[in-house]
Amino acid sequence: MDSTGVAPREIAVPVSAFAALRAELTKEAGALPTIHALHRAGYDAGVHAARQFGDPEDVRRMSARRFWSAVSEYFQRRGWGSLTLDGTHGAVAVLQAGAWAEAAAQEKDPEASCFFSTGFISGLLSTLVGAPIAVLEITCLARGDDGCRFAFGSEEAIHELYGRLLDGVELQEALDAA
Secondary structure, eight states, rough: OOTSOOOOOOOOTTHHHHHHHHHHHHHHHHHHHHHHHHHHHHHHHHHGGGGGGOHHHHHHHSSSHHHHHHHHHHHHTTTSOOEEEEEETTEEEEEEEEEEEHHSSSSOOOOOOOHHHHHHHHHHHHHHHHHEEEEEEEEEETTTSSEEEEEEHHOOOOOOOOHHHHHHHHHHHHHTTO
């Protein structure tokens, strides 16, 4: 429920909307503004989606297993695909996505990434846990990887992980150093 007592509305759109939005935004605004716009829109949507989980204090009292089960169920019920905790690596943890909708919508592209999804997951988790949670997609089906995986943690930890990856450090080594 929002402040007016009305449940947030949801609509269903074809998965192809992700690819169409990305293509049109890139054509009109360029690559970097597209990344920022999709991430921000996703973040805002994730903040609003957190309302579906009920009272934030009740959510924060859930066991980790129950919390991740509720998060996974949320995404599966809405057609996003599965999303499960895939382990922790020091200051970051990793979510494994199965049959992820945003990636499935895109043609194979070495630059592709689930920008809306990273923002959405960040907004959702930040709101549910009551603290800023940064999210970085570390593998993407649309880039030709085996699937989508999202690392999450504090902004500092994710920034450090991203820096290592930009420096050419292999993914597992970068995660182990987190």
